Amino acid sequence: MQAVILVGGQGTRLRPLTSTVPKPVLPLVDRPFIAYMLQWLLRHGVDDVIMSCGFLASSVRNVLGDGSRYGLRLRFAEEPDPRGTAGALKFAEPMLDERFLMLNGDVLTDIDLSAEVRQHEASKAKATLALVPVPDPSAYGLVHLNSGNAVLDFVEKPSPDQIDTNLISAGAYVLEREVLKLVPPDRKVSIEREVWPLLVGDGLYGYPSESYWLDIGTPDRYLKATFDIIEGNVATGVMERLGRDYLSIAQGAQVEGRAVPPAIIEGGVHVRRDAHVGSLAVLGKNVSIAEGATVERAVVLDGTEVGRGCVLRNCIVAAGCRIGDRSEIVGGAVLGEGVSIGSDNVIAGGARISASVSIPDGAITFET
Ligand code: GDD
Ligand code: MG
Numbered sequence: 370m371q372a373v374i375l376v377g378g379q380g381t382r383l384r385p386l387t388s389t390v391p392k393p394v395l396p397l398v399d400r401p402f403i404a405y406m407l408q409w410l411l412r413h414g415v416d417d418v419i420m421s422c423g424f425l426a427s428s429v430r431n432v433l434g435d436g437s438r439y440g441l442r443l444r445f446a447e448e449p450d451p452r453g454t455a456g457a458l459k460f461a462e463p464m465l466d467e468r469f470l471m472l473n474g475d476v477l478t479d480i481d482l483s484a485e486v487r488q489h490e491a492s493k494a495k496a497t498l499a500l501v502p503v504p505d506p507s508a509y510g511l512v513h514l515n516s517g518n519a520v521l522d523f524v525e526k527p528s529p530d531q532i533d534t535n536l537i538s539a540g541a542y543v544l545e546r547e548v549l550k551l552v553p554p555d556r557k558v559s560i561e562r563e564v565w566p567l568l569v570g571d572g573l574y575g576y577p578s579e580s581y582w583l584d585i586g587t588p589d590r591y592l593k594a595t596f597d598i599i600e601g602n603v604a605t606g607v608m609e610r611l612g613r614d615y616l617s618i619a620q621g622a623q624v625e626g627r628a629v630p631p632a633i634i635e636g637g638v639h640v641r642r643d644a645h646v647g648s649l650a651v652l653g654k655n656v657s658i659a660e661g662a663t664v665e666r667a668v669v670l671d672g673t674e675v676g677r678g679c680v681l682r683n684c685i686v687a688a689g690c691r692i693g694d695r696s697e698i699v700g701g702a703v704l705g706e707g708v709s710i711g712s713d714n715v716i717a718g719g720a721r722i723s724a725s726v727s728i729p730d731g732a733i734t735f736e737t
Contacts, residue, residue: 370413370414370415370416370417370469370470370486371415371417371418371419371465371466371468371469371470372410372415372417372418372419372469372470372471372472373418373419373421373446373458373461373465373469373470373471373472374393374403374406374418374419374420374421374471374472374473374474375421375454375457375458375471375472375473375474376391376392376393376403376420376421376422376429376474376475377421377422377423377448377451377452377457378392378474378475380392380395380475380586382586382587382588383395383585383586383587383588383591384705384721385687385703385704385705385706385721385722385723385724386588386591386685386687386703386705388705388723388724389687389705389706389724390428390706391428391429392474392475392585392586393420393422393429393433393474394428394429394432394433395591396653396670396671397477397585397591397594397595397598398595398598398599398607398633398651399607399610399633399635399651400606400607401432401433402475402477402585403420403429403433403474404439404606405477405598405605405606406472406474406476407436407439407441407443408439408605408606409478409479409482410441410470410472410482411439411440411441413481413482413483413486414483415441415470415482416440416441416442417441417442417444417466418436418441418442418443418444419444419445419446419461419464419465420433420443420444420445420446420474421446421448421457421458421460421461422445422446422447422448423447423448423449423450423451423452423457426445426447429445430445444464446460446461446464448460450557451557452556452557452558453557453558453559453560454473454558454559454560454561455552455558455559455560455563455564456552456556456557456558458471458549458552458560459549459552459553459554459558462549465546465549466546467545467546468543468544468545468546469543469544469546470482470486470541470542470543470544471541471542471543471544472540472541472542473540473541473584475540475584475585475586476539476540476541476582476583476584476585477581477582477583477585477594477597477598477603477605478501478539478541478580478581478582478583478603479580479581479603479604479605480499480501480539480541480578480580480582481578481580482499482541482543484576485497485499485541485543485576485578486543488518488574488576489543489574489576492517492518492519492574493572494543494545494572494573494574495544495545495547495548495568495571495572495573496542496543496544496545496548496565496568496572496573496574497542497543497573497574497575497576498512498520498538498539498541498542498565498573498574498575498576499538499539499540499541499542499575499576499578500512500514500536500537500538500539500575500576500577500578501536501537501539501577501578501579501580501582502535502536502537502579503535503537503582504535506527506532506534506535506536506537507526507527507528507529507532508526508584509526509537509538509584510523510524510525510526510537510538510561510565511523511524511525511527511531511532511534511536511537512524512534512536512537512538512575513534513536514536514575514577518574518575518576518577519570519573519574519575520565520568520569520573520574520575521569522569523538523561523565523566523569523573525559525561525562536575536577538561539578539582540584545572548564548568551564551567551568552564581597581602581603581604583597583603588685588701588703588719588721589701591668591685592666592667592668592683592685592701595649595651595668596631596649596666599611599615599631599632599633599649599651600615600631600649601615601631607633610633611631611633614630615630615631615632616628616630616631616632616647617632617633617634618634619634619635619636619638620636621636621637622634622635622636622637622638622639622640623638623639623640624638624640624646625639625640625641625642625644626640626641626642626643626644626645626646626658626660627644627645627646627647628640628646628647629645629646629647629648629665630647630648631647631648631649632646632647632648632649632650632651632652633650633651633652634646634650634652635652635653635654635655635656635671636654636655637654637655637656638652638653638654638655638656638657638658639656639657639658640652640657640658641657641658641659641660641662642660642661643660643661644658644659644660644661644662644663644664645662645663645664645665646658646664646665647664647665648665648666649665649666649667650664650665650666650667650668650669651667651668651669652664652669653669653670653671653672653673653688654671654672655671655672656669656670656671656672656673656674656675657673657674657675658675659674659675659676659677659678659679659694660677660678661677661678662675662676662677662678662679662680662681663679663680663681663682664681664682665681665682666682666683667681667682667683667684667685667686667698668684668685668686669681669686670685670686670687670688670689670706671688671689672688672689673686673687673688673689673690673691673692674690674691674692675692676691676692676693676694676695676696676712677694677695678694678695679692679693679694679695679696679697679698680696680697680698680699681697681698681699682697682698682699682700683699683700683701683702684698684699684700684701684702684703684704684716685702685703685704686698686703686704686708687703687704687705687706687707687708687724688706688707689706689707690704690706690707690708690709690710691708691709691710692704692710693710693711693712693713693714693730694712694713695712695713696710696711696712696713696714696715696716697714697715697716697717698710698716698717699715699716699717700717700718700719700720701718701719702716702717702718702719702720702721702722703719703720703721703722704716704722705721705722705723705724705725705726706724706725707724707725708722708723708724708725708726708727708728709726709727709728710722710728711727711728711729711730711731711732712730712731713730713731713734714728714730714731714732714733714734715733715734715735716728716733717735718735
């Protein structure tokens with residue numbers, strides 16, 4: 370089976386993490402984000418994947434290679450300019466089979482794609498959209514179905530008065546190649562706004578699912594995805610290394626302080642005396658956590674150094690950062706790659722610190 374993954378978006382809502390690393394290859398727990406999608410596709414018999422990209426395509430290609438590491442064939446379709454979700458597909462048309470899957474490249478899910486394909490076939494659909502319920506559909510594509518699962522209406526980014534169901538498009542489609550006839554070539558086209566409406570009543574079906582599903586497009590959701598993976602709320606390959614105690618300390622890590630599961634601690638990490646890591650923490654390779662520091666509900670990527678008595682809670686710290694003694698990184702803050710925070714700072718309130726920025730000692734505090 371063939372699949373096209375759309376990864377051409379710029380990932381602006383995940384900045385500063387995505388200013389140095391494109392979203393598809395951003396590390397999530399212990400592997401590039403897109404690896405979760407590839408492993409999920411592989412479990413459903415996909416062996417041929419086309420990555421539809423534009424933005425930073427070469428670095429995506431460098432990390433993923435030809436796919437052999439993941440056990441499938443991987444090819445790249447690089448648009449000359451962003452073509453939108455349908456335009457990108459049209460651009461990849463020469464590579465496409467009669468029937469294929471199309472996936473938004475920013476969702477973490479274990480939806481049963483095999484069952485979706487079976488329904489698609491049984492209903493003789495032209496396009497089948499996987500659907501999931503979410504509490505707030507406003508950021509997604511809202512779908513109404515009839516009792517036979519035919520789509521009655523598709524509303525992209527509905528306004529509050531248009532929201533009367535919680536079922537949205539999960540960004541996982543089964544498509545027949547003939548759908549491409551509806552897409553004009555060589556220009557930007559949105560599949561959600563320009564193609565689905567044309568197929569309503571003419572072969573567009575929904576496949577409602579209760580599976581785990583999350584769009585990882587914001588820092589909050591990136592953290593939620595991290596925690597759900599290490600708690601085992603979503604079926605991923607990470608479970609194999611977490612084992613029954615939900616704690617994975619890689620060989621070569623040195624933990625003198627306390628590690629509380631669920632947590633992942635990679636090789637070369639040093640957690641010093643009286644430091645406290647977890648629950649819900651991921652420490653990338655060669656991270657060092659000094660005496661008395663606390664890291665919980667947080668992600669700290671490769672090579673970052675955390676000073677004595679620091680508190681990191683509800684935050685994401687990219688690779689190669691240095692955090693001075695007694696500083697607090699809390700409240701949804703995100704530090705880009707190579708940031709240096711002096712001692713005695715408080716970074717909170719969803720602050721996003723751009724890559725390579727330096728903040729002197731005691732420069733930022735918050736009234737409490
Ligand atoms: N190649 C390419 N070219 N890919 C693109 C382009 C483009 O011009 N524009 C967006 N993409 C990719 C993004 O990288 C992402 O993986 C996917 O297409 C969807 O784009 P988003 O920008 O993330 O859209 P969204 O999240 O607001 O909405 C979409 O996803 C929802 C589910 O998460 C829509 O498909 C909604 O209907 C859906 O509910
Ligand atoms: Mg998205």
